[in-house]
Amino acid sequence: MRAGIDQYATRVEGQPEIRDRTDPCVWGLPSTPELEGFAERGYLQRDGVISSATVEACLAEIDRIQVDPRLKGDERIIREERGTAVRSIFDIDVLSTVVREAISESGAEELARQILGSEVYIHQSRLNYKPGFQGGAFYWHSDFETWHAEDGMPTPRAVSASIALTRNEAYNGPLMIMPGSQRLFVQCVGKTPANYHRRSLVTTTPQIGVPSEDVVTEMWNSFGVDMLTGPAGSMTMFDSNVMHASGGNITPIPRANIFVVFNSVQNRLGQPFAAGATRPPYLARRG
Amino acid sequence: MRAGIDQYATRVEGQPEIRDRTDPCVWGLPSTPELEGFAERGYLQRDGVISSATVEACLAEIDRIQVDPRLKGDERIIREERGTAVRSIFDIDVLSTVVREAISESGAEELARQILGSEVYIHQSRLNYKPGFQGGAFYWHSDFETWHAEDGMPTPRAVSASIALTRNEAYNGPLMIMPGSQRLFVQCVGKTPANYHRRSLVTTTPQIGVPSEDVVTEMWNSFGVDMLTGPAGSMTMFDSNVMHASGGNITPIPRANIFVVFNSVQNRLGQPFAAGATRPPYLARRG
Numbered sequence: 091m092r093a094g095i096d097q098y099a100t101r102v103e104g105q106p107e108i109r110d111r112t113d114p115c116v117w118g119l120p121s122t123p124e125l126e127g128f129a130e131r132g133y134l135q136r137d138g139v140i141s142s143a144t145v146e147a148c149l150a151e152i153d154r155i156q157v158d159p160r161l162k163g164d165e166r167i168i169r170e171e172r173g174t175a176v177r178s179i180f181d182i183d184v185l186s187t188v189v190r191e192a193i194s195e196s197g198a199e200e201l202a203r204q205i206l207g208s209e210v211y212i213h214q215s216r217l218n219y220k221p222g223f224q225g226g227a228f229y230w231h232s233d234f235e236t237w238h239a240e241d242g243m244p245t246p247r248a249v250s251a252s253i254a255l256t257r258n259e260a261y262n263g264p265l266m267i268m269p270g271s272q273r274l275f276v277q278c279v280g281k282t283p284a285n286y287h288r289r290s291l292v293t294t295t296p297q298i299g300v301p302s303e304d305v306v307t308e309m310w311n312s313f314g315v316d317m318l319t320g321p322a323g324s325m326t327m328f329d330s331n332v333m334h335a336s337g338g339n340i341t342p343i344p345r346a347n348i349f350v351v352f353n354s355v356q357n358r359l360g361q362p363f364a365a366g367a368t369r370p371p372y373l374a375r376r377g
Numbered sequence: 378m379r380a381g382i383d384q385y386a387t388r389v390e391g392q393p394e395i396r397d398r399t400d401p402c403v404w405g406l407p408s409t410p411e412l413e414g415f416a417e418r419g420y421l422q423r424d425g426v427i428s429s430a431t432v433e434a435c436l437a438e439i440d441r442i443q444v445d446p447r448l449k450g451d452e453r454i455i456r457e458e459r460g461t462a463v464r465s466i467f468d469i470d471v472l473s474t475v476v477r478e479a480i481s482e483s484g485a486e487e488l489a490r491q492i493l494g495s496e497v498y499i500h501q502s503r504l505n506y507k508p509g510f511q512g513g514a515f516y517w518h519s520d521f522e523t524w525h526a527e528d529g530m531p532t533p534r535a536v537s538a539s540i541a542l543t544r545n546e547a548y549n550g551p552l553m554i555m556p557g558s559q560r561l562f563v564q565c566v567g568k569t570p571a572n573y574h575r576r577s578l579v580t581t582t583p584q585i586g587v588p589s590e591d592v593v594t595e596m597w598n599s600f601g602v603d604m605l606t607g608p609a610g611s612m613t614m615f616d617s618n619v620m621h622a623s624g625g626n627i628t629p630i631p632r633a634n635i636f637v638v639f640n641s642v643q644n645r646l647g648q649p650f651a652a653g654a655t656r657p658p659y660l661a662r663r664g
Contacts, residue, residue, distance in 0.1 A: 223590050227627045260547035261604055261624070303510050307629040315628065317548055337548070338625040340514045341602065342594040 098238050098245070098275055101298070101364035106277035108305065113245045115272055115329055117207030117354070128205060132272035132332035135318065139196040139325040145255050149346060151186045152219050155179055166372045168291060175221075178291075180372040182217040182348065189217060193350055196325055198251035202352035205249050205327070211377050213237070213248060213353035217255075219346045225263045225339030229296065230306045232271075233351075234330040235278055236299045239364035240287070241374035246272070246331040247357040253325045255346035260317055263339035265326060268313040271333035276301045276309070282365040287373060301333075309333055353377070385525050385532070385562055388585070388651035393564035393592065400532045402559055402616055404494030404641070415492060419559035419619035422605065426483040426612040432542050436633060438473045439506050442466055453659045455578060462508075465578075467659040469504040469635065476504060480637055483612055485538035489639035492536050492614070498664055500524070500535060500640040504542075506633045512550045512626030516583065517593045519558075520638075521617040522565055523586045526651035527573070528661035533559070533618040534644040540612045542633035547604055550626035552613060555600040558620035563588045563596070569652040574660060588620075596620055640664075 097112060116129040128134045140148075156176045161167050166180040183190045193199070193215070202210045233250060237243040258264040280298045283289075290296050301309070313333070318326050328334065330351070339345060353359075358377040362368060368376075384399060403416040415421045427435075443463045448454050453467040470477045480486070480502070489497045520537060524530040545551040567585045570576075577583050588596070600620070605613050615621065617638070626632060640646075645664040649655060655663075 222594070227625050229627060261553060261602055266548060303629070310629045315548055335627055337627060338514050340516060340622055340624060342597045
């Protein structure tokens with residue numbers, strides 16, 4: 091934990107505050123209509139950033155990694171509680187040349203540099219796969235709140251790219267973003283338990299690092315919501331502090347995506363702001 | 378249970394069949410474009426079937442009935458597991474003059490008569506209320522499969538009206554229908570447990586009376602899906618055998634609707650086709 095004044099203080103006791111974000115959303119200059127839209131809404135979408143062949147190749151990597159004997163027991167491979175099917179593969183840009191090249195093909199890094207106005211590095215990467223019928227909802231949250239509290243990320247000078255490997259439709263639990271919510275920082279209540287990531291990675295109903303229902307309602311009334319649908323091969327890039335969630339999925343349509351977080355080299359991690367120890371590098375690289 | 382050949386046999390052992398429905402979907406003549414659409418897709422939608430004032434009056438009935446001392450302990454009032462908040466009120470057309478008049482205002486009964494080609498009676502009615510953040514998903518099923526198996530409804534000569542008391546949007550778990558699926562009858566596997574309705578009314582993940590994931594996938598590939606959104610005051614009428622589900626809701630927007638099932642007087646209930654005893658009248662009136 092760190093001493094001193096923290097404008098993004100969180101995991102507080104008592105009544106949480108909703109604070110204005112003092113840092114910009116787009117740090118780069120000159121701006122473009124696409125970046126102005128990003129600054130306004132906290133996200134942007136591009137179609138066809140990777141080819142169908144690349145999509146197929148990335149999906150095939152799940153099958154390959156799933157049975158790779160060298161990765162048996164590796165904590166970066168999150169498997170089904172029952173069975174050996176893979177749900178998330180962290181460090182995917184390290185573990186898979188195919189996915190690393192797909193990220194390169196997507197143009198996400200150049201876009202991240204434009205938005206963050208500096209060189210960037212990968213803070214976290216993973217490939218997520220959920221078969222049909224099994225996608226639980228994921229509750230409203232700001233990623234930055236967690237990265238600040240648990241990883242020591244100083245400011246919200248980071249962006250996430252979600253590259254779709256399956257189509258995202260309104261019915262199979264797409265990303266939902268409150269557009270504009272990145273301009274506010276919502277304090278969360280409660281002390282971070284030790285080794286909290288071991289629980290938070292597997293639950294879909296986190297208790298820590300999420301705003302209260304009253305606050306979500308207030309934010310909803312201010313900003314409304316956009317459902318981010320799109321074909322396989324499309325990309326959504328979103329601000330690290332935008333309030334977002336994803337719905338459940340009871341359809342047969344699976345959901346898979348590559349998720350890459352780019353952090354500014356001006357924003358390297360320090361000690362956690364509201365947790366006892368740093369998290370493992372596969373969750374938060376230290377640049 | 379009943380002996381003899383049953384074209385809608387269900388709750389079977391072993392491999393379930395998908396059978397053609399031999400009964401029509403629209404029994405009335407002459408037809409209209411609206412009814413032809415219903416026959417094709419298994420549902421129709423009308424906007425503004427009840428006024429805003431009626432919507433408000435119906436919502437107020439929840440608060441009234443919730444605290445009515447005469448209804449304390451009444452099994453028709455399904456409350457929260459914790460607390461006393463009301464989730465569903467069965468027999469709502471009997472318990473509330475306001476809601477009975479709203480149903481009358483909606484024109485649902487006349488429409489049901491047109492579709493079913495006969496006089497009709499109310500098989501079941503209820504008012505459903507789910508606050509924001511708390512609506513679980515409800516898995517794919519055909520209502521008729523349950524009514525046939527557990528209530529002794531001979532044929533799918535019944536329709537359901539869902540009258541929206543809140544807006545239904547893609548993001549707050551609307552009704553999802555597989556259009557055209559009413560033309561097939563999907564057998565379900567497994568014996569009906571005694572008093573199964575006591576469990577099936579409170580769970581969102583029923584084990585009995587639902588098709589397998591393989592069958593849902595096959596149906597999905599044949600029919601696709603429509604998400605039924607609409608403003609408060611709109612009505613969806615759907616066939617008793619159409620395959621449908623509803624998604625979960627993690628938004629602050631509550632969901633409330635009046636649900637009324639009309640059955641043809643030519644289709645009165647007999648003994649259950651696949652259960653030991655009949656269910657209570659508030660779930661299945663016997664005409």
